[in-house]
Amino acid sequence: MITVNFHGNIAELLSRKSEKGPLVSFHLDRRTSIKDLIESFGIPHPEIEEIVVDGKTVDFAYIVDDGIQIEVFPISVKSNFFKPSLLRPDPLEFHRFVVDINVAKLASKLRQLGFDTLLPRNCDDAQLAAIAGCQRRILLTRDCNLLKRKIVEFGHLVRAESPNDQLVEIIKLYNLKNKIKPYSRCFQCNGLLESVAKEAVLPFLEPLTKKYYHVFHRCLDCKKIYWFGSHREKMDVTLHEILASC
Ligand SMILES: [Zn+2]
The missing domain is CATH 3.10.20.30 (Beta-grasp domain)
Known part of the structure; x- marks a missing residue:
């Protein structure tokens, strides 16, 4: 027995x-x-x-x-992913994520907080698992069988239903609260944002944006331009609410 x-x-x-x-x-x-x-x-x-x-x-x-x-x-909030263990002799160096399409909104929320997060589209389970294993990323998914693949070393079965609750779950589990760098990463492509002078992006701005906004960032990869005006204030409120419950 x-x-x-x-x-x-x-x-x-x-x-x-x-x-x-x-x-x-x-x-x-x-x-x-x-x-x-x-x-x-x-x-x-x-x-x-x-x-x-x-x-x-x-x-x-x-x-x-x-x-x-x-x-x-x-695995729990006490787990140390940066220290070798018997089950994981080769520890992580960074908190970097790869997110399954079944929790896609979680990916953009992690990017909003500055975390390096891939959201591969049009790839099968084997490819997704390989990205997690080869790039040493934490795989976040609601698919139990995907996590059972041997190549996946670090991963988590997301329990919460709503994207905000999922974000709280991940921040708590990986102790990310002190590593948050809001608005440092492109929500769309995961590239890093750089500050740009208004003059440099002037030709790409709509008239009202030109008039009311003065602080701009640009994605180093996809070149998307960000200005955080009233939209940012709304995001800040949501962010504070989320962090308050972590
Ligand atoms: Zn981008």
């Missing part, structure tokens, strides 16, 4: 519920890695911080035997 105890908020992802809640017991009928075993219960491996077998920490490749006790601990 194998017993698996799913701790914290990963218990809510269990696809096979047991009468004992997060504690699952069963007989093993096949040879399998602990990663595959845990994922067969609906928990994608990027959601896991630590696995302990009979009191000893193990990695994802560990082959399970009948008669063991497994404790599975979730």
Whole structure:
């Protein structure tokens, strides 16, 4: 008999519920890695911080035997993604994201706060997972099976429904509150914004914009021009509301 105890908020992802809640017991009928075993219960491996077998920490490749006790601990606000661990020996250097199309609005909100965030379109799950793995980005999605792909090391199954609540969830989980740089990145293409003199962008401005706005930024990549007037005031209010709940 194998017993698996799913701790914290990963218990809510269990696809096979047991009468004992997060504690699952069963007989093993096949040879399998602990990663595959845990994922067969609906928990994608990027959601896991630590696995302990009979009191000893193990990695994802560990082959399970009948008669063991497994404790599975979730990624949480206490997790340090910048320090090597047994499950992730090659830690992150930066908080950079790649966002699945099923949480697309979250991508533009992360960009509004200055976070490097890709939103690849017209690519399949394999390509999306490869971007996360090869570029060492955190994959944000609502697709559990996408996160189970081996190449994905860092990722999170977004729980909240509304884009603002999703943003709060991500800011809290990755402790991003002190790393926010609002309006430093292009909402459309993720490029960095530079300040530009009004004279430099004058030919591209509508008459009313010319008249009322004096501070301009331009995307270094797509060249989109930004002026943060009343639109920015509205965004600032939303931003303050979001940060107040983080
Ligand atoms: Zn741009």
